[in-house]
Amino acid sequence: MNWTLEVVVVPVSDLDRAKAFYADQLGFVVDHDMVINHEVRIVQLTPPGSGCSIVIGKGAVPHMPPGSLKGLQLVVPDLHKARAELLDRGVEVSDIQVLGKNPRPVPDPLDNVGFVFFEDPDGNAWAVQQISTRP
Structure with a gap:
């Protein structure tokens, strides 16, 4: 049986500001922006190429304070290109960091161990890891 992670709920304080950050x-990609009633609005967004989406919303996660989600991780084949794109889009992103040692020989020394980090406007923390080849 396959078990796929499809949605992660990200707690935010300002839905429109968060939607603009994640989309713009x-x-x-904005998959849905649904108003359920005057207290509940759900926005689902998906990173390009991802099988997993995030959901942000008003009234969506009452027990998670905005900014409390840490350790979300995206994977890209080219970390230099991804970092440059984030900077071009106005995202405050860390310098490239190498964390650990490659578990096997790879053509690019950043594969598996190269990361950059950023936060959304509420402080939810994201990592971006380079993996261009898989065993």
Whole structure:
């Protein structure tokens, strides 16, 4: 049986500001923007090429304070290109960091161990890792 992770809920304080950050600055695709009632609005966004989406919303996650989600991770084949794209879109992103040692020989020394980090406007923390080849 396959178990696929399809949605991660990200707690935010300002839905429109968060939607603009994820859609306009990160380039996530807006899949849905649904108003359920005057207290609940759900926005689902998907990173290009991803099988997993995020959901942000008003009234969506009452027990998670905005900015409390840490350790979300995106994977890209070219970290230099991804970082440049984030900078071009106005995202404050860290310098490239190498964390650990490659578990096997790879053509690019950043594969598996190259990362950059950023936060959304509420402080939810994201990592971007380079993996261009898989065993």
